[in-house]
Amino acid sequence: MKPFEIVDHTADISIKAYGKSEKELFENAARGMFNIAADLEGITTSTELNVKVSALDKEELLVEWLDELLYNFYTKHIIFCEFNIVELTDKSLSAKIKGRFIGENKNRLKSEIKAATRHGLNIVKKDGIYEVQIVFDV
Amino acid sequence: MGGAWQGPLERIDDYRWMIPKSFMNGMNVPGIIYADDILIKSIKNDNAPQQVANAACLPGVVKNSLAMPDIHWGYGLPIGGVIATDIEENGVITPGGVGYDINCGVRLIRSNLTEKEVRAKLDVLVTTLFHTIPAGVGSKSDIKVSDRDERRIMTTGASWGVENGFGVKEDLDHTEENGCMDGADPDKVSERAYERGVRQSGTLGSGNHFLEIQVVDEIYDEPAANLFDLSLGSVTVMIHTGSRGFGHQICDDYSKGMVRCLSKYNISVPDRQLACAPVKSPEGRDYIAAMKCAANYAWNNRQCLMHMVRTVFEKVFGSSQKNLGLTLIWDVAHNIAKFERYKIDEKDKMLCIHRKGATRAFGPGNPAIPHEYREYGQPVIIPGDMGRNSYILLGTKKAEEETFASTCHGAGRCLSRKEAMRRHDRNTLLKELGAKGIKVMAVGKETLAEEAPYAYKNVNEVVNVVDKAGISKKVCRMKPIGVIKG
Helix, strand or coil: CCCEEEECCCCCEEEEEEECCHHHHHHHHHHHHHHHHECCCCCCCCEEEEEEEECCCHHHHHHHHHHHHHHHHHHHCEEEEEEEEEEECCCEEEEEEEEEECHHHHHHECCCCCEECCCCCCCEEECCEEEEEEEEEC | CCCCCCCCCEEEECCEEEECHHHCCCCCCCEEEECCHHHHHHHHHCCHHHHHHHHCCCCCECCCEEEEEEEEEEECEEEEEEEEEEHHHCCEECHHHCCCCCCCEEEEEEEEEEHHHHHCCHHHHHHHHHHHCCCCCCCCCCCCCCHHHHHHHHHHCHHHHHHCCCCCHHHHHCEHHHHCCCCCCHHHCCHHHHHHHCCCCCCCCCCCCEEEEEEEEEECCHHHHHHCCCCCCEEEEEEEECCHHHHHHHHHHHHHHHHHHHHHCCCCCCCHHHCCEECCCHHHHHHHHHHHHHHHHHHHHHHHHHHHHHHHHHHHHCCCHHHHCCCEEEEEECEEEEEEEEEECCEEEEEEEEEECCEECCCCCCCCCCHHHHCCCCEEEECCCCCCCEEEEEECHHHHHHCCCEECCCCCECCCHHHHHHHCCHHHHHHHHHHCCCEEEECCCCHHHHCCHHHECCHHHHHHHHHHCCCEEEEEEEEEEEEEEC
């Protein structure tokens, strides 16, 4: 199972994320998103953060989770690369995320993601694997 | 998601295609796409017509769900989509019909310089602009703005820039809405949006945003070109950017809130990205007040960027901006919702017009156009890709009758970023553009290949459709000679 893959989308960027569990699906979606935002090859972590998110349902929760990460990326200037979902329910999650300050890693930055969108968002389970396609506005 | 369009597209005339209301349950009006026989093929390859049909399901929508010839697949509304809702008939407003980059737009500056004069200093000019204009992911500006001033920017827009030395008051006369929408309320903006907007006034950003030095290479309407003081070989500067992280966060905040409104107002939409609320509901009103803050922020952003451009030109050419004739021709918003009056079934109605990747195109005589341009129509600025052309057009009466005074906004993508990057690498592309006499500098590692000319439809074809369909009229065409990308 691939953690995620980039999918063609005319205007924006889209990924398909996979996971053996919903927790893993959420973690891999975050990995996919930061792979679009920055070159994560060989990056090591130097800072960590705990985040909590709540939403109406699981799809909303996924968008909220990704947008929470983007907000922290842009305002705390941290490239996140490790995601550990500690607790996940249908309407809330808590996670520990690790990354590195942009500072001297500025040359790692790739695309400016404005947001994760809700377009066509649908978490499905196929052959025991959870998957979801997410469109990002870039 | 995606895939080719399998649904019906009935030809209305040479430049219009209809998706009948019967195509899908829930459509309140038909969909109409502006395209010729060539463009419709690429439109069919992409699933954007489905998004035109989805938008036709919004409550209160009137006449048609429209798409301009630069339509491509987006989220919520397609890029190039125009939707009008009747605010007296429970018409809704949807953040997905405006987009994350609220008041993304374009401004065009003229100059007295000729191509020859600029080519002689092109390297130093492009390099100085590149080092002066903050661009790229999360770029920050040197313009220091206090908390009080951030609120002033939200309520006064480009006037803030002019009052603080970033331009002259004549600039405001040549900006859509004079660079400020009334009714912006900073209290409707989240703390997070403030945080994301800090030190981004006067930044270009990344993706398809750019700054271009251009040369007029075709004139179609001599009197109108004279009006803008342009002739063959005139040098212009185009700035394409929006409300940066500030607007992105506002769209994000309100999209989330509007998902909750769906059950509250018993609204059903085929795509959650079209989550909406009645214009007259508290949620609708709050979004509008916040959206206007972002729109004003964007106008000030382009105002500050233009000031930096003028300063660089003064330095490089050793002359004042007055002598260089660096006046603003026009500034358009192409991701925005506006309140405008139109006749629907012989009744005068106040409509909420969503233009997502579409440009307002008021015809001659419209009182919103400044008096010096009024008898000609509103200027429409259309950016193309970095290897082809950009255009100035004029709005028409026909646009006011047919498209809620809307026209296209650019070339429109036809290839995904991934596919564009597969075709060519950055260096090959730089060489190709260099051979065409275009000097390009970009901050991002991948931006250049993603934004390659072949990733876009041919802007000349797109503009020909809106011209021949009569929803705007060509004035002149520009070609790029210097490009700065984020």
